Amino acid sequence: LLEHQIRLLVMAVIKLPKGRSRVTRKTKKNNNAKGKLRFLIYSVAPLGISVYLSIHLYYVLYNSLINNNNNGEGERFNDEDVTPLSKLVSQPHIIADTATDIDNFGDGNANVNAGSNANTNANKIAPPDKTEHLEQILQKSRVQVTPDIKKKLPSWNQVDKLYGSKPQIIGLETCAAFQSTTTIPKDDAYIGAAGLFNTGTNLLSKLLQNHCSIPSRREKKSNAQYERRQPFRYRWTGMLFQVPWGKHNPISWRTHHVAQRGAEGVEQTHVLPVVILKDPFHWMSSMCRHAYAATWRHRPRHCPNLVASAGEETKKRGLAKDGKGRNLFKVIVWFQKTEKYSYTSLVDLYNRWYRDYLEIKDFPRLMIRYEDLLLYPEEIVTKVCHCGGGTVMNAMNGIHHDSSSSKPNHKGSNGLTEALIRYGSEDHRTDTMTNHDLEYANEELDSELMNLFHYTYADASAIQRGAGNTALMDAREEERERKKLLNYNKNDQKKRIEGGIPISGQVNSLSLTQN
Numbered sequence: 001l002l003e004h005q006i007r008l009l010v011m012a013v014i015k016l017p018k019g020r021s022r023v024t025r026k027t028k029k030n031n032n033a034k035g036k037l038r039f040l041i042y043s044v045a046p047l048g049i050s051v052y053l054s055i056h057l058y059y060v061l062y063n064s065l066i067n068n069n070n071n072g073e074g075e076r077f078n079d080e081d082v083t084p085l086s087k088l089v090s091q092p093h094i095i096a097d098t099a100t101d102i103d104n105f106g107d108g109n110a111n112v113n114a115g116s117n118a119n120t121n122a123n124k125i126a127p128p129d130k131t132e133h134l135e136q137i138l139q140k141s142r143v144q145v146t147p148d149i150k151k152k153l154p155s156w157n158q159v160d161k162l163y164g165s166k167p168q169i170i171g172l173e174t175c176a177a178f179q180s181t182t183t184i185p186k187d188d189a190y191i192g193a194a195g196l197f198n199t200g201t202n203l204l205s206k207l208l209q210n211h212c213s214i215p216s217r218r219e220k221k222s223n224a225q226y227e228r229r230q231p232f233r234y235r236w237t238g239m240l241f242q243v244p245w246g247k248h249n250p251i252s253w254r255t256h257h258v259a260q261r262g263a264e265g266v267e268q269t270h271v272l273p274v275v276i277l278k279d280p281f282h283w284m285s286s287m288c289r290h291a292y293a294a295t296w297r298h299r300p301r302h303c304p305n306l307v308a309s310a311g312e313e314t315k316k317r318g319l320a321k322d323g324k325g326r327n328l329f330k331v332i333v334w335f336q337k338t339e340k341y342s343y344t345s346l347v348d349l350y351n352r353w354y355r356d357y358l359e360i361k362d363f364p365r366l367m368i369r370y371e372d373l374l375l376y377p378e379e380i381v382t383k384v385c386h387c388g389g390g391t392v393m394n395a396m397n398g399i400h401h402d403s404s405s406s407k408p409n410h411k412g413s414n415g416l417t418e419a420l421i422r423y424g425s426e427d428h429r430t431d432t433m434t435n436h437d438l439e440y441a442n443e444e445l446d447s448e449l450m451n452l453f454h455y456t457y458a459d460a461s462a463i464q465r466g467a468g469n470t471a472l473m474d475a476r477e478e479e480r481e482r483k484k485l486l487n488y489n490k491n492d493q494k495k496r497i498e499g500g501i502p503i504s505g506q507v508n509s510l511s512l513t514q515n
Helices: 002-014 025-070 085-090 130-140 147-152 156-163 172-179 201-211 221-226 280-289 346-358 370-375 377-387 416-423 435-444 447-452 460-499 509-514
Strands: 190-194 271-277 319-321 327-329 331-336 339-343 366-369
Touching (some): 130 156, 130 370, 130 416, 156 370, 172 377, 190 201, 201 271, 201 370, 201 377, 271 370, 280 346, 331 346, 339 346, 346 366, 346 435, 366 370, 366 377, 370 377, 370 416, 435 460
Parallel strands (some): 190 271
Antiparallel strands (some): 319 327, 331 339
């Protein structure tokens, strides 16, 4: 580098610009100044930088040699404790978290840790400090916990009241069947996310893609041909963005539909669906903020609008009576542009969609809660990954939500901080629901789903607040009708005056004059 810079310097001195011969002395002076400046920029400055870097490099090398000679008998690294760099590059799946054996949480008795994933009992994950667990989640995600945020965060007692003291996973007993080589080849296995709108499918996919990999897929040479292609960038790990029949589509679409994103060339029977669901009351509130492909009559002041109020019953559009004579708002879901499904209410959509997945017996599947993914990301990701025959990777510092997860993924979604505040308590769980909505939800929500996932029904205090919402809505409806009638009377009087028609028995003087 030094030799090259010296040669450039010599050439620059020999070919130093002289300035143009014609024109005036002033122009010559300017040209020479520009030439000198060009000489300093292109020759002297790089030479100085090169000399400095070379001296610094020689100094570092000299010190390292001296230290090695002086510390020949000192402490050295143990080669057995260090993984060769070449091995890490060629086999990045060996980067795993050795302290993620969590066999004793959740449901299911199957041992789903295979091969190198098996951990000793001494490496159990210590239970988190419940009093500061929510703050730790934010801090690990690089979110600064300000006094204002700390004040808004719910207490652990509120979280425990809503979701219980441990995560819930349904379907762990099917993991052994999925890992069986007789049914699904290990080098062609996948894991994909599924769930209704607003249930955290994007968050689940992102965590799996960042922290899980199926080792046998890495050894399959045919994967090299699409490793760098954008739509398939995660296929070499086996972690799909979504199940190939579409993450929001009903399970009946499996093997009958191919999703537009990331499903090309995927054998659908080789995919382990990981179905994520959310507390139904919070989910209906999310649907009010962002409805996606679902349409139904609702207003910000009355949403999810399960049962029509007295004023809303006057308009029959979108209404349907159930077996008990209640007027419900029908929900239309366009899963595809040409595929329209009709449901009697949002509760009916929730029940039927997840009930179909719950009743599956023909192939393996997992069902997890969105709230557990927020509160216990390491436990959930590790258990799901091991169930699919995968290895946890990039988890030396634990598995947690990265900094981008603290920002909304799309319009209408919550960031990490807002999500913990909203879903960690029941303060805003039923804000815009009436007592009729809550009574209907308590009565019609699938009891098996609610019990399996430890979701709670609306209590008496929530129903009482809902009754207040109903009274307020009725008062607003009466006021709206009064104003509507008043405007009608004013318009009617104006038309009568313009037409010369007497009002309230009085004679119109203008009409008499005209006559």
